[in-house]
Amino acid sequence: MTAKPETQKEIIELRRELEYHNHLYHVLNSPEIPDEEYDRLYRRLLDLEHQHPELVTPDSPTMRVGAEPLPGFEKVNHPVPMLSLGNAFNEKELQEFHRRITTLAEADNIEYVTELKIDGLAVSLTYENGILVRGATRGSGTVGEDVTVNLRTVRSIPLRLRSSYPSRLEVRGEAYLPLPAFKKINDVRQEKGQDLFANPRNAAAGTLRQLDPRITASRPLSFFAYSAVIPEGNSGISSQWELLESLTKWGFPVNPNRELHKGIEAVSDYCRSWEGKRDTLPYEIDGIVVKVNSLEKQEKIGVLSREPRWAIAYKFRAHTATTRLLEIKVNVGRTGAIIPYAVLEPVQLGGVTIKSATLHNEEDVRRKDIREGDTVLIKRAGDVIPQVVGPAPENKGKRGRPFVYPDNCPACGASLQREEEGVLTYCPNRNCPAQRLEALKHFVSQGAMDIAGLGPQTIEKMLELKIIASPADLFSLDRERVLELPGFKDKSASNLLESLKNSKNRTFDRVLFALGIRHVGEVTARLLAEHFRSIKALRNASGEEITAVNGVGPEIAASINGFFSISENVNQIERLEEQGLQFQLTAVQEESADSLPLAGKTIVITGTLEDYTRQEAKAALMKLGGKVTSSVSAKTDFLLAGENPGSKLDKARDLGVTVLSERELEEMAG
Ligand code: IVH
Secondary structure, eight states, rough: OOHHHHHHHHHHHHHHHHHHHHHHHHSSOOSSSHHHHHHHHHHHHHHHHHHHHGGGGSSSSGGOOOSSSSSSOOOOESSSSSOOOOOEEEHHHHHHHHHHHHHTTTTTEEEEEEEESSSSSSEEEEEEEEEEEEEEEEETSEEEBOEEEEEEETTSSBBOOSSOOOOOEEEEEEEEEOHHHHHHHHHHHTTTTOOSSSSHHHHHHHTTTTTHHHHHHHSEEEEEEEEOOOSSSSSSSBBBBHHHHHHHHHHHOSOOOOEEESSSHHHHHHHHHHHHHGGSSSSEEEEEEEEEEHHHHHHHHOTTTEEEEEEEEOOOOEEEEEEEEEEEEEOOOOOEEEEEEEEEEEEEEEEEEEEEOOOHHHHHHHTTOTTTEEEEEOOSSSSSOOEEEEEOTTSOOOOOOOOOOBBBBBOOOBEEEEEESSOOOOOOOOTTHHHHHHHHHHSSSTTTTTOTTTOOOHHHHHTTTOOSSSSSHHHHOOOHHHHSTTTOOHHHHHHHHHHHHGGGGGGGGHHHHHHTTTTTTHHHHHHHHHHHHHHHHHHOOHHHHHTTTTTTTHHHHHOOOOOOOOTTHHHHHHHHHTTTTBBBOHHHHHHHHHTTTTTTOOOESSSSSSSOHHHHHHHHHHHTEEEEESSTHHHHHTEEESSOOOOOHHHHHHHHOOEEOOOHHHHHHH
């Protein structure tokens, strides 16, 4: 169907409008419209693009949700190498840098720009005629990797530039993970018993090099621009300061904490002042970058073996401290996981007083061999809560006994159970008050039902006053009951009831995530929702059917089956369903799944494939809407056969199932 001119116009306008609001929200932090309105415009665009797939362009805001998984990353050359920086570890070295500069520039009156040194990954973004055409990692500096689809998911990166830009432009900057997002990712990993990311930088690197862009999209990376390569020659920009202003004008987020200084003394003061307040930022920085402001002078000073001589990184001291470990205690998580933490003798670390630190799990405590009474080394790993690195070197003499897990839940007294293969210990009591509280906090949290006006304290109070006992009770709250809560007045009670009502529009995947099934995080919930499409289908699915979903292993499947085998859980879902929560895909979501090339098709794989591992092939087929099962039956639509196929091939032939090669399937799937 060819689109009518007015439809084309509407699509263009919707894109422009969505990018405008995206910029206001993610770059300027000053949204003009409520999220619901943004979602409405977005859904309208999505609808039109589904009707007219030929009109989808790479700069459409709908591209930000992540494309199909990639088999690997292409290499990208950086014609202008991406340089690294020399370091100054103290003020003396900063003075030496300044002396070198004055000699090389043959001038004394040097102007410097100071910028925060964001602890993330350097990336390069290429724009042609104002449109983002390529995003790459720094790699070796001369050769990086093409991560365009992943960088498109970063909301603060413009897909289209805003005002009078050069026809070709390469912008460089730092992709990073804000601390709250980092903490959330690690919390989920901890709940799942997965290895934690050591710091936001590693988490950002792992996210950017994800072969499944949908996972990247689910982790809110952000970006700050700090330099540009403009091949057109005379761009009218003569200093770093002007360049930063131009970057802002073109629509990039530029860190606001930048300053222009005359002379190195002012630079020193600036560095010192940030050393003390780095922890006030919602992202990690590891120093200050000092750059000669004049581009002409930069040129004159030059580059020495991959490092510009006109810039330097003033590095902050590492963030560690020693203190006494008073006690090891445990907390109960929302799925019952028992998580140890250290109670510390209060100590100052980077401007904040630290009284406790996370210990992740029993294995972590054993590996680090830390014991009550030890003097320990602690560091802030980009988290609000710091970590215990291990016993401090000065820890001599007699030590306490190694830590042993308690036998009973600290909240309800139930006998604790150890996960068979994992590293976690659980409280098995579903009525454990600590679990109830945590489960409710999770249910209303941002990525889940996102119920505004319902903070942890309110939930605690509601449980205490027995106003609610479970999530479903929230939806039958009336104004009178809400007004019984301390701090609630007419207006706040109306607001809460209103946000509860609005939350009924949350999509099925979010509701599924909100249920708090152990091991079912945001991404898994989305994969399950797209595959099974309704809670009923998921509930009736066997372990094998669940593991057929890419990225869903037997442990998750067992946890899901276990969840539905408990009548209380089923009853809770029925009550939530009666209240009008979404337990199936809505029409828009259905439509997008239905339009996939392999929608509704069941596929079996046999033999060794040439270009894919089994897991990759399975992932690719699922992303195309297909369902991958392990044995051939009359219901099988296709058999994907590689080298040395087994008996499945014979069976498929007997049953008349179409047999396809890798190439044929690729062609069919477009
Ligand atoms: S300028 C020619 N500015 O630090 C100068 N780098 O150790 C190249 N970084 O690879 C970099 N914030 O990843 C510059 N405001 C900033 C920065 C910054 C973070 C990183 C960047 C670079 C590394 C150098």
